[in-house]
Structure formats: structure tokens, C-alpha cells
Amino acid sequence: MELQAIVMAAGRGNHMTDLTNSIPKPLLPVGNKPMIYYPVSMLEKAGFQEVIIITLNSIKSSIEHTMKDFKISVTVCGISDDSDFDTVDSLRYVKDLVKSDMLIISCDVITQLPLHRLVDAHRLYDSSVTMLLSPSRPAGEAGPGMKVKKKGQHDQREFIGLCPTEQCYHRVLFLFNEADLEEDSLTVRQSLLCDFPRIQVRDELKDAHVYIVKRWIVDYIAHNTSRSSFRSELLPYIVQKQFDRHHKVEPGSLEKSPESVVGVHDTNLNVKDIFTFIKQDEETNIIRDLTLSSHTRADNPISCFAFIYEDGPLVNANNIASYVEANRLVSKAEYVFPSEQSLIHPSSKLHEKSQAGSDSMIGERTSVDEQSIIKRSVIGKDCQIGSSVRISNCILMDRVKVGNGCNLQGSVIADRAIIEEKCEIADSLIGSNKVVTSSSKLNRESIVESSTMMEFD
Structure with missing residues (x-):
């Protein structure tokens, strides 16, 4: 596998603190196995030889003990319990360990998704970021100990603009949270409508917190420290940058006068524009020519694609209701355990x-x-x-x-x-x-x- 696997396991389980007060979220039992067992097992079955796990220092040794029975090589990186790291901060922290494109997965993901289907999209379109989406869980009864929502209450929706391809993958055109909309109207740039006259707008999909990310993006976030959240800050920014004009920069021009090069720097002149970090050499260009990257603009090599997994269950066990759902899912003998193994x-x-x-x-x-x-x-x-x-x-x-x-x-x-x-x-x-x-x-x-x-x- 040409990708490096990174499991994010430093979350504190803020939506399930009544359980994580006594047991750290990555170690919460799901089907009598620690939660982190499931994404690591999926990576191992997909052919990954090694994985980086980012977690809190206080549970680093416990995570290492949990991983001892895996054949996959595991590197556990601990961060301070006092830190307030989000996904982007964690990637900055391990940037020296990242040598290639990455598959990033949250420790709370439980699914039977064949990972190669997500990887195929990354390969086919030379995608900068490839994200996994799945249908939202239908609204059901509240979980144990939870109040039932009052009539008219609902979670804030996220509107995702997609353009399907002939390969059953989707170009991601925009991401809008309902809270960010002005006067309940969804505004789309006219230039985007010209390039993509038929756009699917979906509000029933959830981000599964599984991404494939180009290596050069780590270089960008290491230089630009203004963003912490991958999902709410970095990803929408990259999606938007797909449609900006890319002004190619001649070698050495940044050193001479970076402020004079249009499109090279963001508003802050000390922060290089994202385009300056994109790897462009003969090998990269050859690989790009072998892909279906014609879906991207000739003057902009950034692209974002999504794979929508609808063929099976996928749970992000990040609150008590979904934690219960995850346990019910893995208690099915055919789901995780070999048929000869007793439950x-x-x-x-x-x-x-x-x-x-x-x-x-x-x-x-x-x-x-x-x-x-x-x-x-x-x-x-x-x-x-x-x-x-x-x-x-x-x-x-x-x-x-x-x-x-x-x-x-x-x-x-x-x-x-x-x-x-x-x-x-x-x-x-x-x-x-x-x-x-x-x-x-x-x-x-x-x-x-x-x-x-x-x-x-």
C-alpha cells in the first residue's frame, strides 16, 4: 500500500463524557474489544503494513498494550493531555513521520467498508483530498438516558454540493453548514454553475471522518498554523481552492520578491499560498497523466472527491446513541468474528x-x-x-x-x-x-x- 495510515485517537469523547469519564474513548469496549481495535483491524485486513496512532500521553501505554496482538507495525505518538489538539494540529505534530500520501481515520469508525474503494478514487483522479461519506442514520428514539427531542428540533444540516462522475465517485464542489447560511439561502458562485451546470445538493450525508490526503498538504499546514480543525476549517478551504486560478511560479521567484507574485500568498504575506506546496516534478506529472485528472482545471491541480458508502453499515461511535448502535452492530457474529469463534x-x-x-x-x-x-x-x-x-x-x-x-x-x-x-x-x-x-x-x-x-x- 502506497499510503501511510494514521489513526486519530486523541479525542476526549465530549459527547459521551458520562462514559469517557471512567474509560478513555479509544479504549471504550465495543463488542468486548477496545473501540480502536476496529479501525486498526480494518487497516490490517486492507494490506497496510504499518500505522501511526496519535493519542494522549496518559493512555499511550494502554494503546500499545491493546495493539500487541496485531501483526501490523504500530507507532503510537503521545500528545500532552493538556493540549487542545484537533486533527490538523495532530498532523503537524507527526509531520516528520509522514513520508507519503495518508489515509486518516478516526478511532470511532466501525464499518465493513472495503478500503480499496476509497483508495481507487484517490488513484483515479489524483485527488488532493478524498473523503468518505455515508447516509445519515435515520432519526430514531433517543439513546439510553437521553431526552427525546421536542417537536421541530433537529440537528443542523450540512449541504454538500456534488458532481457525479462516470466511475460512481463524486467531485466535491462545496460544503456549507446550515448555521453559516445567510437568510436560509444557499448561494453558489456563478462561475461554479458555469463549470458544473448540474449539481447535486445533498443534506442527508454525513462525513465519516475517513480521508485520503496528499502529502504536500502536511507541508502546507505545517507552514500555515491558522487552522486546527480538518473538517470545519481545512477541508472547506481546500474545496474552495479547487476553483481559484493557479498562477504558476518560476523557481526562485519566491526568494526574490514573494509579495510581487499574484496568487502566491494569502492575505498574510508571511503565509505562502497553498499552491506553492504542490509537488510538481517529472515523476508526479507522469503519474498525473495516467489518471482521470481531466476533471480538474488545467490551471489548478487541486481536486476533492468523495466516495459514498451505501452498501453496508457505518457507525461513528462519537455519542451514546451511536455507541449503542456500534455494539449492536458488532454483536452480529458474521460482522467481525469468524464463524467458528464463539460469542x-x-x-x-x-x-x-x-x-x-x-x-x-x-x-x-x-x-x-x-x-x-x-x-x-x-x-x-x-x-x-x-x-x-x-x-x-x-x-x-x-x-x-x-x-x-x-x-x-x-x-x-x-x-x-x-x-x-x-x-x-x-x-x-x-x-x-x-x-x-x-x-x-x-x-x-x-x-x-x-x-x-x-x-x-
Whole structure:
């Protein structure tokens, strides 16, 4: 593989802090494996020989331990826990390790996407940035412990302008967030309409946080430190620059008088324009001639393309609702595990008079007493499930204790929580180390540090 793989695992899980307060986001269990297992596994299966993981110093050793069973060579780069790094900041931090074009993926991506389909777009069109899009998850019920949105409330939409190609990939023409629109009107430059008279405007697609990025873009962001966010700052800028006129610069002209060269510098004369970082040599030109880069303007080598993955599920487990969805996804035996591998760990103890459905997972050293039934649920390691317990559509993290006669439905029970006997809990979130006293009845409640109901996000 000619690409370098980079996994972004320094996020703090700001939309799921009731879970990440006790377990760092990359290590949150999804199907009894750390979340970061899934993107790294996908990279390994795609043929990558090595991967760079960017994470926080405090969990660097834990990430390295998690990676020990992979055959892929892993370099874990730690950043200060006090830093406020976004994706672009992280790329600057590892710029000396980046030697080629990059495949950048978030640690919360869980999918069966064949990565070569995204790589094909990058190769076919010599794309500067290739992004992965997928249909947004249909609005359903709120996740455990979350308030249902009031009528009329909705997430801000993102409008993506696309031009399909004959190869089933899409040229990305613009990106607009609903919050940035003036008077609820979408304004498109006339010159863009002249070049692309038929533009698809989509508002039901989500950015999957998987990108292929040219190496020269790292040189640009290393020089220009004004942007931190890849998604909200750098990517829209690059999309826009596709349609700017590129004034070629003769070698040595920047050293003589950079301010006199039109189009070479941004508004700040100390910041080189993005075009000055594009690699142009004989080898690059030969490769470019072999691609379908005719879709780009002759005077502008920058291009952005997208691949829309609609053939299977894709989850970004970046909030509690999507975290639940991710666990349900990987609990399907055919999704992640070989058919001969049991979803019930051999070291667990399931009483002969108890039942666990084929759509459930039970982790190491977990015990389940008699007359208990587990359906469509993921049970973590070292849990103790009492007798006559009913668990349906739930996630129980490690070392959870559930007393006799409990009925749990549609809930997330964080690590080390204790549910005493005869409790009835539905659609609720129980935080780490919390105790639910005997015979409690909870319905769509959140028992966490804040002791408040969470908004659906």
C-alpha cells in the first residue's frame, strides 16, 4: 500500500463524557474489544503494513498494550493531555513521520467498508483530498438516558454540493453548514454553475471522518498554523481552492520578491499560498497523466472527491446513541468474528438453565446464574449476573454486578456499577461505580456524576 495510515485517537469523547469519564474513548469496549481495535483491524485486513496512532500521553501505554496482538507495525505518538489538539494540529505534530500520501481515520469508525474503494478514487483522479461519506442514520428514539427531542428540533444540516462522475465517485464542489447560511439561502458562485451546470445538493450525508490526503498538504499546514480543525476549517478551504486560478511560479521567484507574485500568498504575506506546496516534478506529472485528472482545471491541480458508502453499515461511535448502535452492530457474529469463534467466551460460566441468544456476547470470566435470559446484549468481562435476570438490548461494561430478579431493557450499565436485586431499568444510563438500590424502577433516567438528564445529541 502506497499510503501511510494514521489513526486519530486523541479525542476526549465530549459527547459521551458520562462514559469517557471512567474509560478513555479509544479504549471504550465495543463488542468486548477496545473501540480502536476496529479501525486498526480494518487497516490490517486492507494490506497496510504499518500505522501511526496519535493519542494522549496518559493512555499511550494502554494503546500499545491493546495493539500487541496485531501483526501490523504500530507507532503510537503521545500528545500532552493538556493540549487542545484537533486533527490538523495532530498532523503537524507527526509531520516528520509522514513520508507519503495518508489515509486518516478516526478511532470511532466501525464499518465493513472495503478500503480499496476509497483508495481507487484517490488513484483515479489524483485527488488532493478524498473523503468518505455515508447516509445519515435515520432519526430514531433517543439513546439510553437521553431526552427525546421536542417537536421541530433537529440537528443542523450540512449541504454538500456534488458532481457525479462516470466511475460512481463524486467531485466535491462545496460544503456549507446550515448555521453559516445567510437568510436560509444557499448561494453558489456563478462561475461554479458555469463549470458544473448540474449539481447535486445533498443534506442527508454525513462525513465519516475517513480521508485520503496528499502529502504536500502536511507541508502546507505545517507552514500555515491558522487552522486546527480538518473538517470545519481545512477541508472547506481546500474545496474552495479547487476553483481559484493557479498562477504558476518560476523557481526562485519566491526568494526574490514573494509579495510581487499574484496568487502566491494569502492575505498574510508571511503565509505562502497553498499552491506553492504542490509537488510538481517529472515523476508526479507522469503519474498525473495516467489518471482521470481531466476533471480538474488545467490551471489548478487541486481536486476533492468523495466516495459514498451505501452498501453496508457505518457507525461513528462519537455519542451514546451511536455507541449503542456500534455494539449492536458488532454483536452480529458474521460482522467481525469468524464463524467458528464463539460469542460466549470459553472462560465465562453460563448456567445450564440460563439462555443467551446468538445475537449476544458474553466476556471473559463472566458468570450467569440459573433461569436468566440474555437477548441482543453485550456483557463485558468479570460481570456477575444473578438468577432469574432478564437482559434485553443492553450493554453491560466490565465488572458489573446484577442482583437476582432484575429486568434490564435498552440500557447502558457502565463499568463496576452495581444493580441490586429486583430492579427494573428501561432505556437508562447507569454511570461507572454507581449503585442502584433494590427494587428501584428507572425509565429513561441517567444516573451519572452530573445526576441530570442528557440531551439527545
